Amino acid sequence: MSEGFVVRGLRRVRKLLESPGPLELEGKPLGRVRDLLRECASGVGGEVSVRQRAALLSETYQHLNDDGRTTFLSTIANDFGPDPQSVARAHADYQAAVGSDQQWTAESALRKAMRSSRLRILTQFNALPQGVKFLVDLRADLLRFLDKDPALRSLDRELESRLSAWFDVGFLELQRITWSSPAALLEKLIQYEAVHEIRSWSDLKNRLDSDRRCYAFFHPRMPMEPLIFVEVALTEHLADNVQALLDEHAPVFDAQRANTAIFYSISNTQPGLRGVSFGNFLLKRVVDDLKRDYPKLTNFATLSPLPNFRRWAESQPEAWPKAFTDADLAKIKRRLPPEMAPIASAADLAALLSAQNWAADEQLAASLQHGLTRLAARYLLTARKGEQAYDPVARFHLGNGARIERLNYLADTSARGGQQSYGLMVNYVYDPDTIEENVEAFSRSGEIAAATAIRRSARD
Amino acid sequence: MSEGFVVRGLRRVRKLLESPGPLELEGKPLGRVRDLLRECASGVGGEVSVRQRAALLSETYQHLNDDGRTTFLSTIANDFGPDPQSVARAHADYQAAVGSDQQWTAESALRKAMRSSRLRILTQFNALPQGVKFLVDLRADLLRFLDKDPALRSLDRELESRLSAWFDVGFLELQRITWSSPAALLEKLIQYEAVHEIRSWSDLKNRLDSDRRCYAFFHPRMPMEPLIFVEVALTEHLADNVQALLDEHAPVFDAQRANTAIFYSISNTQPGLRGVSFGNFLLKRVVDDLKRDYPKLTNFATLSPLPNFRRWAESQPEAWPKAFTDADLAKIKRRLPPEMAPIASAADLAALLSAQNWAADEQLAASLQHGLTRLAARYLLTARKGEQAYDPVARFHLGNGARIERLNYLADTSARGGQQSYGLMVNYVYDPDTIEENVEAFSRSGEIAAATAIRRSARD
């Protein structure tokens, strides 16, 4: 579609930007920027003016450093909020009208008084070709700057609310990503993969092979930007090792024989969409799509990290003795190499494990399995951060209706796996028949669905 | 995309609907519907529950008659609004915090207290495959019912605000509609055309011929539903007669030679999007697209009706004598057929014209041209409804930056044309060089851009 009007506008904008000085924000008075924001807020002018202003402001913004951006956003937050006095008047009218026929108009009037010009300013960017992405990135900035000015929090709430409306799951499109997808899109996967780094194009190709599936949500206005994506392996068993899953040299499995789908990596890509939730829809739609293509699939499970397990374990010395029995300790001591400091009690283990590349010593590692697995079960079932599960991945899957099925020892032997969770990984299972009740129970009372073995393992 | 989860939900819903009674609303207590709305408002359950509830409610709604729908919507409006006491508390906190660092959190808290569950209920329909269309149609109902319950006005404002966010012009796609478009889409044009009825598929095909263009805005979630569309004729003169434009037997003009684009029909199709404005973007984007394809185009104009001209003229007897000179009157009297009542003054003309098929009498019609044209010029330049231009089409184009260019006599000789405007039509011209200032002047002070001839014509 031709953008003649807009292009003309942009040309004028560029001229302005090339002219010396007035748009500078850093350290100087806001000058013309504040005027432009005021024009934005008032909404004067036709479409061309709107686009010109939006383009001018967005170009300015993109040329600013963090200090400049903070000033820019603070200006919007502070100068274009609702007017407390108008709010007070509208509120008085409203309360006076409660119970009468006037209540409803008064309610709308109060709502209108609360409506700030901040949002009007921000949504004007949506008229630009890349406007939605610009706003999502601007929100990412905003989240980084929150501590610099309390007013920014207000702006953030308003923007989050608008983004939630725009990114309503009804507007998102689930797409399969394959080796026939545009390279420009696949490149984004490499860039965004947050769980198990994609090391090369051949690593990527392997993850899109015929025994794999990859799905992402897209927004119609951000066509080459996956919002969240999940990588799936089709297998005939509950996967217990992520390096095996990602091995480029492993033979390709005949997907038609698969009975199990393993979600082994889920990545959110847009920090600016924090609080806008769509991840829980993703997995269910993916399950539906997989079932249609592979009617034999009956098990849907993850192979997930426990990103905070080690951090928690190191901060909970009292948890270790509960997880390691005396027999465990005795076995470990026997396996300890002579050059290592002897351990007196389970409480010493945290230090030992942090000092030592213990996983490379097969026998030592074997001696630790029982205790570490019990510790992890306890972590998953009991560790809390405020009222929530301590582990963010657990929070996501449990809130989504999954069940903790199995803990896998030495399942992620990468450096990162060791640092996060002593190499342990967990399978969450999505069982269509129990998902809904799990969701209810977890959201109502925080009740966690877990296999009996896990539950037993977590007990003293 | 498979909708297995949803489909399963819908099946359960159908069973419920087939069971006797409990969902009936008409004349009976709301029963299960209110419970469902309550569940919606609280947001309990996972995605499946949400979809099931939404599907159940939307099927119920669609089976209700107008009374049932009013009750349904009133229930939402009355029972799920904000709580006045919580609002009062949040407002007190806010006012107390003004000026302090706490102001911003307090503002967000007040906003939250104002947020009603109504919207939460409504937006859950968006999870359904046709959810957006359902909500747009529901708003159309709401607008029809506004007088039945003052609370509905509140609900309407909230829904309008959400639809405005969703139908932000940044999300709309301009598409050309051609004879190669899907028949299912073209059928909608026939159904929605609001200005000059499309009488048959061959009439439609003629409007999509090589010397014509048709454009529409679409929303990504309503793919076969044009939101607004415009029909364009490519010509080499300012068109002055709509029947000539629509003549299926007229020879096809070589569009490559065109210097003028005539927008001869613009139709809004969704009553439920009243107040959500995108029409003003449409024409500018269409101009850009036409210019790219036909670089010789220099004139962009409409051939528009004056839908309220006659109604206004009949209500303004004092306007006629100003428009018709004595010479005009004398000429008219001479042309009057003997069987007609004689006219004493211009004030009698309204009655004469309403009684008589005067347009068929060529000489009589000619004698009336001067006066009727002056009357129409006066109407366009001076008639007001409150602070706004009396004519809705004029309001649209003037607010959009166009200029009143020319009045065309006997330009719409259909029955409708006679009833609306004594057969007159008007050309509004879009001149890229003056659009922006026209928009500004019109929105600032209601100043109307018009050609000198029109201006002169409107004077006494």
Place this chain on the structure above:
Amino acid sequence: MSEGFVVRGLRRVRKLLESPGPLELEGKPLGRVRDLLRECASGVGGEVSVRQRAALLSETYQHLNDDGRTTFLSTIANDFGPDPQSVARAHADYQAAVGSDQQWTAESALRKAMRSSRLRILTQFNALPQGVKFLVDLRADLLRFLDKDPALRSLDRELESRLSAWFDVGFLELQRITWSSPAALLEKLIQYEAVHEIRSWSDLKNRLDSDRRCYAFFHPRMPMEPLIFVEVALTEHLADNVQALLDEHAPVFDAQRANTAIFYSISNTQPGLRGVSFGNFLLKRVVDDLKRDYPKLTNFATLSPLPNFRRWAESQPEAWPKAFTDADLAKIKRRLPPEMAPIASAADLAALLSAQNWAADEQLAASLQHGLTRLAARYLLTARKGEQAYDPVARFHLGNGARIERLNYLADTSARGGQQSYGLMVNYVYDPDTIEENVEAFSRSGEIAAATAIRRSARD
């Protein structure tokens, strides 16, 4: 894709065409056309020259009347065939080389000597945007002109052979046609439907409803031109009346419950592709597609006309007495209205039926059912034209592996149905398990697969 080179060529061509005289063919010497054909045959020049010449010749051709076109094609056929003397030399070399290592080069050389410039001329049209369609239409002309010049038969064989290569079934694409297909395409169905006329857009829409399917083969270079299409009704019984099938007011059947697919209309659209066979692939691919979407479908059958039944019956007076028993005759006589000529024997029936609107007389019609059905069975099983089945539709379906399943009386009550087959229609059944053997048996020995009832009915 830009066609700059070509467009430039076309402009020069138009100039030539506008210049007086030299391209005229009618009644005048061929002049420049023959020169151009000679240039074509020699292949001189680059791509631009080729396209220019092709465009010039194709425009010339399209402006000629039938006489001109015949001359044009005769010129190609006569002047650009192989040279008999070169062929003689190459043939002598070939025969001399048989059995030696030289045989193979000699064979290629003979083939080359046989290769005429005719095809080189014709295939150059393929470089034009609509070139394939142009050649298909040119062949349609050729077929009409065959009797005018024996040389055209040679040209026709060469062109048929090339079109067979181009329209190899491997290049054809099966597409579903729905109400969401382009109107420009649907219009072609209305135009091309050869069996049961499509009377209006609403008739068409009814044939594309949710209990119907329509499929067509397309060639990649003729994207909006269906080559052959079939209309299918999804039902739960073997349809026995075509007017019922086409009734726009009949309720829509729930296709998910269908166990039977009725192919009720199959139309070839391109006369220029006579002898290029793809119809037999169509039905099998359609069956595969239907089975995938409706796993419950088990019966695939046609409801087909017997286009030549009446013509045959009227030419075979001796067949009637074999079909009508004395009891039949007696019944018929009783039902004859008094004003009609009495009938002495079955041989009189043909005259009676042609004189009389007998189908409107319910009782008379009932009395004729037994005999007419037997006559039709005999026609299908025994009537021959040379070695082939007399009925072209039977030939198609039997050659395709179908079985004659049932004769339906009063199944097509239109005027055309009466004229073709006394209103009878037939169901051919496609049973995947027997298709292949039926094809074999029919092509080997002309053996016809038919249900026992039909077989019995055809006996004396």
Place this chain on the structure above:
Amino acid sequence: MSEGFVVRGLRRVRKLLESPGPLELEGKPLGRVRDLLRECASGVGGEVSVRQRAALLSETYQHLNDDGRTTFLSTIANDFGPDPQSVARAHADYQAAVGSDQQWTAESALRKAMRSSRLRILTQFNALPQGVKFLVDLRADLLRFLDKDPALRSLDRELESRLSAWFDVGFLELQRITWSSPAALLEKLIQYEAVHEIRSWSDLKNRLDSDRRCYAFFHPRMPMEPLIFVEVALTEHLADNVQALLDEHAPVFDAQRANTAIFYSISNTQPGLRGVSFGNFLLKRVVDDLKRDYPKLTNFATLSPLPNFRRWAESQPEAWPKAFTDADLAKIKRRLPPEMAPIASAADLAALLSAQNWAADEQLAASLQHGLTRLAARYLLTARKGEQAYDPVARFHLGNGARIERLNYLADTSARGGQQSYGLMVNYVYDPDTIEENVEAFSRSGEIAAATAIRRSARD
């Protein structure tokens, strides 16, 4: 599209293939394969049989080694050619009929007698999903085996002729390839690039940047297989160094300012399409497309290798003294490093250049420029292989209407560039105004279009 019938067929085929022995070809009698070929040739059976046989034969073929494949193809070539006696009879009839009305039928009959079953066998593979690609690859095999059996030459001619019909340029689609093209397609570019190796995905991305273009021809039945592709750089000068063009770290040029398009790499990808020419269409269509997008482009040129220059020069000792003047020689002698063998005459230079990494010695390289350039000019203008230009790249561009514009010294400093052409490259220029006459002159009399400087340089 469902392939139910076919899939069923394939299953039966697999069973056959799994059964021991009979399909083995290597060293054993052909057994069942010959029977299958015979069935193919006779065309018995319906579509299912055809596909089954084709699938069975293609699977068999693909499992054979080169010896097996040769036997397979020889069987087709020898056993299924035309029957010499039938040909003799048909030829006699034809010659007898020449001049009579019967000539034309007799011609068709002779043609029919010449038509071998070989092609019928081969084209049946086209019914398979990947059939076209299979045949193209089979032809590539055939070309490799030509020397093994003279009969294969006959088969090759027939297959080439059919492929020429199928790959008629009218059926090919020009597509732009960008970074947004499917990765599976881009991977093919990496694999097929024949001129300047693509070293990595980032090298590839650089070649698809905003100052580059890449185009390919595709056949509708081989959608992910580029048949030929060209890489273009947009610049503002005639490029003289390919390493500079391919430098990933070079700044991106603003393509809107470009006046010159450099075709710096053209690769044919399918050896099986040898003799099927479409390369000459490619560049002209690309020129048209570029001109539409960049109206400022006025120069279209290549930066091409001289792949056989060095081989020719080394075989032509007498050419060197003509290219190197005494002054040249003196200069070279002065620049020779002391450790090198002294040179007596220009004839020694070939040996010197082959022994020495002379290009790395800036001064020595400079002293050689004059002579090597003259030698290359002479090579391009005079070297012949039979009647054709010695250089295949020159043959392609000159036959295509280009002009030799400039020789570039040290233009390809890669090892390959040194080995092929002492690092020289050449610009061919495509000037739309002279292309057609160049094509004519070159094809008529071998006349070579070259800039004056080149022409002068080639003289003694």
